[in-house]
Amino acid sequence: MTTFVDRVELHVAAGNGGHGCASVHREKFKPLGGPDGGNGGRGGDVILVVDQSVTTLLDYHHSPHRKATNGQPGAGDNRTGKEGQDLILPVPDGTVVLDKAGNVLADLVGQGTTFIAGQGGRGGLGNAALASARRKAPGFALLGEPGEARDVIMELKTVADVALVGYPSAGKSSLISVLSAAKPKIADYPFTTLVPNLGVVTAGSTVYTIADVPGLIPGASQGKGLGLEFLRHVERCSVLVHVLDTATLESDRDPVSDLDVIEAELKQYGGLDDRPRIVVLNKIDIPDGQDLADMIRGDLEQRGYQVFEVSAVARTGLKELSFALAKIVAEARAAKPVEEATRIVIRPKAVDDAGFTVTYDEAAEVYRVRGEKPERWIRQTDFNNDEAVGYLADRLSRLGVEDQLMKAGARAGDAVAIGPEENAVVFDWEPTMMAGAEMLGRRGEDHRLEAPRPAAQRRRDREAERDEAQQEFDEFKPF
Numbered sequence: 386m387t388t389f390v391d392r393v394e395l396h397v398a399a400g401n402g403g404h405g406c407a408s409v410h411r412e413k414f415k416p417l418g419g420p421d422g423g424n425g426g427r428g429g430d431v432i433l434v435v436d437q438s439v440t441t442l443l444d445y446h447h448s449p450h451r452k453a454t455n456g457q458p459g460a461g462d463n464r465t466g467k468e469g470q471d472l473i474l475p476v477p478d479g480t481v482v483l484d485k486a487g488n489v490l491a492d493l494v495g496q497g498t499t500f501i502a503g504q505g506g507r508g509g510l511g512n513a514a515l516a517s518a519r520r521k522a523p524g525f526a527l528l529g530e531p532g533e534a535r536d537v538i539m540e541l542k543t544v545a546d547v548a549l550v551g552y553p554s555a556g557k558s559s560l561i562s563v564l565s566a567a568k569p570k571i572a573d574y575p576f577t578t579l580v581p582n583l584g585v586v587t588a589g590s591t592v593y594t595i596a597d598v599p600g601l602i603p604g605a606s607q608g609k610g611l612g613l614e615f616l617r618h619v620e621r622c623s624v625l626v627h628v629l630d631t632a633t634l635e636s637d638r639d640p641v642s643d644l645d646v647i648e649a650e651l652k653q654y655g656g657l658d659d660r661p662r663i664v665v666l667n668k669i670d671i672p673d674g675q676d677l678a679d680m681i682r683g684d685l686e687q688r689g690y691q692v693f694e695v696s697a698v699a700r701t702g703l704k705e706l707s708f709a710l711a712k713i714v715a716e717a718r719a720a721k722p723v724e725e726a727t728r729i730v731i732r733p734k735a736v737d738d739a740g741f742t743v744t745y746d747e748a749a750e751v752y753r754v755r756g757e758k759p760e761r762w763i764r765q766t767d768f769n770n771d772e773a774v775g776y777l778a779d780r781l782s783r784l785g786v787e788d789q790l791m792k793a794g795a796r797a798g799d800a801v802a803i804g805p806e807e808n809a810v811v812f813d814w815e816p817t818m819m820a821g822a823e824m825l826g827r828r829g830e831d832h833r834l835e836a837p838r839p840a841a842q843r844r845r846d847r848e849a850e851r852d853e854a855q856q857e858f859d860e861f862k863p864f
Contacts, residue, residue, distance in 0.1 A: 390441055390442045390443045390445075390446040391441070391442060391540065391541035391617075391618070392442070392538070392539070392540050392541070393442045393445045393446050393449060393538075393539050394449060394536060394537075394538055394539075395445050395449055395451065395502070395536070395537050395538075395539055396449055396450045396451070396534075396536050397431040397451050397452070397502045397503040397534065397535060397536075397537065398431070398450075398451070398452040398453070398503060398532060398533075398534040399428055399429060399430055399431050399452075399453050399503035399504055399505040399506065399532030399533045399534070400427075400428030400429035400430075400452070400453040400454045400455040400456060400469035400470075400505045400506065400532045401428045401455045401456065401469075401505075401506045401529055401530070401531050401532045402425050402426070402427055402428045402455075402456045402505065402506035402507045402508040402509060402529030402530045402531075402532070403424075403425025403426040403427075403428075403455065403456035403457045403458040403459065403466035403467075403508045403509065403529045404425045404458040404459070404508075404509045404526065404527075404528050404529045405422060405423070405424050405425050405458070405459050405508070405509035405510045405511035405512070405514070405515075405526030405527045405528070405529070406422035406423050406424075406425075406458060406459035406460050406461060406464075406511045406512070406526055407420075407422045407511070407512045407523070407524060407525050407526040408420065408421050408422040408423075408460070408461035408462075408511070408512065408513075409421065409522065410461075410462070419513075419516070419521075419522065420511075420512040420513045420515075420516050420522055420523060421461055421462055421463050421513050422459055422460075422461060422463075422511030422512040422513050422526050423459030423460050423461070423462070423463050423464040423465045423466065423511045423513065424459045424465050424466065424508050424509065424510050424511045424514055425456055425457070425458050425459050425465075425466045425508030425509045425510075425511075425529045426456030426457045426458075426459075426465065426466035426467045426468040426469060426508045427456050427468045427469060427505055427506070427507060427508050428453065428454075428455050428456045428468075428469040428505030428506040428507075428508075428529070428530075428532040429453030429454045429455075429456075429468070429469030429470045429471045429472055429505050429532075430453060430471045430472070430501050430503060430504060430505045431451060431452075431453050431471075431472045431474065431501070431502045431503035432471055432472065432473050432474065432499055432500070432501055432502065433474050433476050433480070433482065433491070433493060433499065433500045433501075433502050433539075434473055434474065434475055434476065434497065434498070434499050435475075435476060435477070435478050435480070435493045435494070435495060435496055435497060435498040435499075436475035436476065436477070436478075436496070437478055437496050438475075439475045439476060439477045440477050440583075441477065441541070442476070442477065442480070442539055442541055445474075445539065451472060451474060452472070453469055453470065453471060453472040453503065453505060453532065454469040454470045454472075455469050455529075455532070456468050456469045456505070456506070456508050456529060457469075458529070459508070459509075459511045459526070463511075463513055465508075466508060468508075469505055471505075474502075476493060476539065477541050478493070478494060478495065478496065478544050479493070479494055479541055479542045479543055479544040479621060480493045480539055480540070480541055480542075481493070481539070481540045481541075481542055482500055482502065482537050482538070482539055483537065483538040483539075483540065484535075484536075484537060484538070485536055485537075485538070487538075490537065494544060502535075502537055503532060503533045503534065503535065504532070504533040505532050505533075506529055506530035506531050506532040506533075507529065507530045507761075508529050508530075509526055509527035509528045509529045509530075509765055510526065510527045511526045512524070512525060512526050515527070515776070520776075523772065523776070524770070524772050525767060525770045525772045525773035525776065526767075526773075527765040527766070527767075527773075528764065528765050528766065528767055529765075530761065530764050530765060531764065540617060541617075541618075542617050542618060542620050542621055543583060543596050543618040543621065544594070544621055545583060545594040545595060545596035545618075545621065545622050546593040546594050546595065546622060546623045546624070546710075546714045546717075547586075547593060547594070547595040547596065547622060547623065547624050547625075547626060547710050547714065548595075548596050548598055548618070548619040548622035548624075548625050548626065549561060549595065549596065549597050549598060549626050549628050550598050550619065550625055550626065550627060550628070550647055550651070551627055551628035551629060551630070551643065551647060552630065552638070552643050552646075552647070554630065555628045555629060555630040555643075555667060556628055556630060556667040556668055556697050557597045557598070557628045558582065558597055559667075559697035559698070560597075560628060560665070560667065560695070560697045561582055561584045561595055561596075561597040562584075562697070563697050563700055563703060564584065564586050564595060564703060564706075564707060565584025565585050565586050565595060582596065582597040583595070583596050583597075584596075584597075586707055586710070586711075588707040588708045588710070588711035589708065589711060591711035591712075591714060591715050593710065593711060593714040595710070596618060596619075596622065598616075598618055598619055616650075616651075616654045619651075619657065620656060620657070622660065623660070623661075623713065623714050623717035623718075624660060624661045624662070624663060624710060624713045624714065624717070625651070625657065625660050625661070625662050625663070626662075626663045626664075626665055626710070627644055627647060627648075627662060627663070627664045627665065627690075628665050628667050629643055629644060629664060629665065629666055629667065630643070630667060630668060631666050631667065631668050631669060631671075631673075631674035631675070631677045631678045631681075632668040632671040632673055632674035632677075639677075639681075640666065640677065640678075640681055641681055641684065641685070644664065644685075661713055661717075662690060662691075663690070663691050663692075663693065663706075663709065663710070663713075664685050664690040664691070664692045664693070665692075665693050665694075665695055665706060666678040666681075666682070666692065666693070666694045666695070667695055667696070667697060668696060668697075668698075669694045669695065669696050669701070669702075670696035670698050670699040670701070675694075678694050682694070691709065693705060693706045693709065740756050740757060740758055740784070741754055741755060741756025741757075741758065741759050741784070741786065741789075742754070742755050742756060743786070743789040743790055743792075743793045744793070745793060745794070746802075749800075749802075750800065751799075751800040751801065751802045751811065752790060752793060752795050752799060752800070752801045752802070752814070753801075753802050753803075753806070753809070754786055754789075754790075754801060754802070754803045755803075755804075755805075758784060759781060759784065759786065759803050759804075760803060760804050760805075762777055762780055762781070763777070763803050763804055763810050768810075787814075787816060790814060791816070795814055797814065797815055797816055798813055798814070798815075799813070799814050800812075800813060800814075801813075801814045
């Protein structure tokens with residue numbers, strides 16, 4: 386059974402906002418009590434939070450679909466709907482959040498770091514909040530917005546100062562077990578380690594973490610063996626330690642060629658050229674291992690490597706290695722820029738920014754309006770209520786959509802689509818639909834919508850012509 390997962394695809398859905406309420410206050414001897422519909426509650430967010438006690442993404446591997454609760458609708462007597470509860474998802478320190486295209490959305494490092502993976506929908510306004518001097522008793526309310534739903538990829542990159550890399554059975558697990566209190570699985574067969582092991586080492590006044598990365602083999606950067614799955618765990622490390630087996634029983638291998646192979650894989654993976662390297666010649670407690678270490682030490686030092694001869698079994702050479710690693714880690718920490726407190730950056734929009742665009746789609750013969758406000762207003766409109774549709778028309782007019790449509794060449798009766806192409810709301814544009822409450826009729830009605838719709842009629846005529854032509858073709862086609 387899988388016990389360690391470091392990459393999952395998570396499907397999150399934030400809560401929907403509650404609908405606003407259209408209500409009129411009713412009380413004895415007060416027939417005109419006025420609107421008293423309350424607002425809908427906000428939908429809950431889906432929030433990723435770094436928790437040091439969590440070390441794997443296993444929970445999200447088994448349950449990849451997560452949804453926050455919805456906001457409750459408003460009610461009469463000015464009662465606001467209950468807000469949806471935020472869904473808090475704990476993730477390990479070092480989790481990277483990406484979208485389906487591979488773009489990094491967040492790099493979560495440090496206890497308590499948060500990222501909103503799904504934004505809850507806004508609650509709709511009730512008719513009490515929509516009342517004004519021009520529209521004293523609205524017969525409609527705004528709908529709640531749907532919560533944000535999207536798929537994200539979460540990858541765990543171990544937060545460690547030192548990474549032990551090398552061939553399977555080179556002794557990495559044994560080394561981390563004697564340097565720290567970690568208890569990894571140790572055996573005499575390849576690929577004993579199937580998950581990264583993390584240990585804490587104290588050397589003098591320096592405390593650092595050390596990670597045992599599962600064995601690498603030729604082709605690891607292309608997905609062979611376990612390398613590709615765990616190479617990401619060395620990205621955050623300050624120093625790489627090559628653990629070389631000086632007592633290997635395989636005739637076609639030697640420590641120097643092993644080092645060259647691992648370095649080639651690290652280079653192909655990329656992004657690790659600036660990390661300092663240390664070479665550890667392990668298993669010198671075996672006579673042949675000590676002899677081989679004496680033979681290759683000079684060659685490795687000529688290449689510029691700092692070389693240590695150790696034995697995890699006999700526990701020799703460990704103190705020197707531990708303090709050397711502590712020195713490199715301390716220097717790397719000192720070279721890092723001082724972390725500043727998170728600052729809130731405010732970027733106000735330009736005063737001449739309309740916040741929307743109007744373009745003409747020749748293929749569909751429709752003018753498309755795209756923008757945050759128009760699309761949000763469309764989602765909040767109850768199209769079963771004529772007065773709500775008229776209110777939408779007034780809002781679009783005040784925003785300047787009609788002016789931009791005129792500049793784009795739109796004429797009365799042309800089709801206008803608001804929203805994304807696959808889910809847009811299409812209507813026939815009438816420039817006269819910019820008047821206010823004086824044109825309204827009874828509650829819930831707007832007689833501006835009773836006018837004929839020429840664009841819709843033209844679309845119906847084209848469809849009828851196509852159907853008639855298809856019918857004639859079917860009647861006269863040869864058998």
